Amino acid sequence: MKAVILAGGLGTRFSEETALRPKPMIEIGGKPILWHIMKVYAAYNVTEFIVALGYKAEVIKEYFLNFYAINNDLTIDLANGKTTIHDGKQPNWKIHLVDTGMHTQTGGRLKRLKRWLGDDETFLFTYGDGVADLDIESVIKFHHSHGKLATVTTVRSPARFGRIGFDGDRICNFHEKPESGEGWINGGFFVLNGKAIDYIVDDETSWEKEPLEGLTKDEQMMGYRHFGFWSCMDTLKEKNYLDELWNSGQAPWKVWK
Numbered sequence: 471m472k473a474v475i476l477a478g479g480l481g482t483r484f485s486e487e488t489a490l491r492p493k494p495m496i497e498i499g500g501k502p503i504l505w506h507i508m509k510v511y512a513a514y515n516v517t518e519f520i521v522a523l524g525y526k527a528e529v530i531k532e533y534f535l536n537f538y539a540i541n542n543d544l545t546i547d548l549a550n551g552k553t554t555i556h557d558g559k560q561p562n563w564k565i566h567l568v569d570t571g572m573h574t575q576t577g578g579r580l581k582r583l584k585r586w587l588g589d590d591e592t593f594l595f596t597y598g599d600g601v602a603d604l605d606i607e608s609v610i611k612f613h614h615s616h617g618k619l620a621t622v623t624t625v626r627s628p629a630r631f632g633r634i635g636f637d638g639d640r641i642c643n644f645h646e647k648p649e650s651g652e653g654w655i656n657g658g659f660f661v662l663n664g665k666a667i668d669y670i671v672d673d674e675t676s677w678e679k680e681p682l683e684g685l686t687k688d689e690q691m692m693g694y695r696h697f698g699f700w701s702c703m704d705t706l707k708e709k710n711y712l713d714e715l716w717n718s719g720q721a722p723w724k725v726w727k
Contacts, residue, residue: 471593471594471610472516472518472519472520472586472594473508473511473516473518473519473520473593473595473596474519474520474521474522474580474583474594474596475504475507475508475520475521475595475596475597475598476522476576476579476580476597477493477504477522477523477524477530477598478522478523478524478525478527478570478571478572478574478579479492479493479524479525479576480493480525481496481525481599483704483705484496484705487706487709488525488526490529491526491529492524492526492527492530492598493599493703495526495529495530495533498601498709498713499716503599503601504521504598506601506723507596507598508563509561509724510601510602510604510726511594512561513606513725513726514606516594517561517562517563517564518563518564519563519564519565520566520583521565521566521567521568521598522568522570522579522580524569524570525572527569530567531567537560538555539555541560542558542560543555543556566586568583570582573673575673575674575676576676577670577671577675577676577677577678577680577681578673578674578675580595580670580677581667581675582673591663591664592613592661592662593661593664594606594659594661595660596660597658597702599702599704600657600658600701601700601701602657602659602696602699602723603698603700603723604623604696604698604700608694610661612661612692613692613694616692618663618689618690618692619662619665619666619690620660620661620662620666620690620691620692621661621662621691621693622634622641622656622657622659622682622691622692622693623659623660623693623696624655624693624694624695624696625654625655625696626655626700627657634654634655634656634693635653636693639692639693639694640691640692641685641686641691641693642686644656644678644683654695656678657696657700659696666685666690669681698722699722699723
């Protein structure tokens with residue numbers, strides 16, 4: 471099963487960090503948060519990724535083009551220019567880096583990736599700025615159990631995020647950023663049937679608006695409740711928090727060995 475990761479946004483709340491690199495390349499413990507997200511998936515044998523690029527796409531491309539050299543020891547002979555990369559243990563990942571446009575909205579980016587999914591009936595989909603100690607296998611099993619087009623992983627979070635209403639496990643409404651109250655929110659880590667992409671109109675479509683609302687209205691959206699750790703990285707404060715967890719050796723999302 472392939473995992474689609476959105477990595478093309480401007481990250482305007484991180485202007486001090488994103489002037490030179492896209493938000494998914496901001497480092498937690500010396501590794502881009504994009505790498506951390508991939509490691510969570512790979513812990514459950516999801517090792518093929520389609521990364522939707524946009525803002526500063528070249529930074530992500532350069533990182534993965536040089537991944538083998540960056541993450542291994544090197545010997546460089548300056549006399550003849552010969553470089554030797556000393557083999558180390560590297561992930562067995564296949565990564566498709568796809569430019570989906572500078573100003574394309576989240577839904578539009580996903581729609582542009584449809585051909586990269588091929589004939590796959592089911593795929594995984596998330597944002598490039600959030601980590602969780604999520605059991606990916608359980609989310610996939612939950613998705614197959616209900617037979618609907620979409621599953622969203624829901625998490626608890628403060629009031630600045632939009633709310634999700636439940637009827638059993640079925641999502642019955644989405645509320646954009648209410649003024650008060652706490653509840654279940656969209657934590658990313660979707661499992662989708664390819665037909666869910668049909669709810670996206672064009673590049674201007676935000677995945678969080680018409681597509682989610684349409685799937686909900688048609689009773690095709692189910693919610694997997696995640697009671698464990700989850701954090702997005704929207705602010706420098708959240709970035710520092712994740713850094714502290716990682717450096718302490720107690721990062722909950724480190725579900726790999």
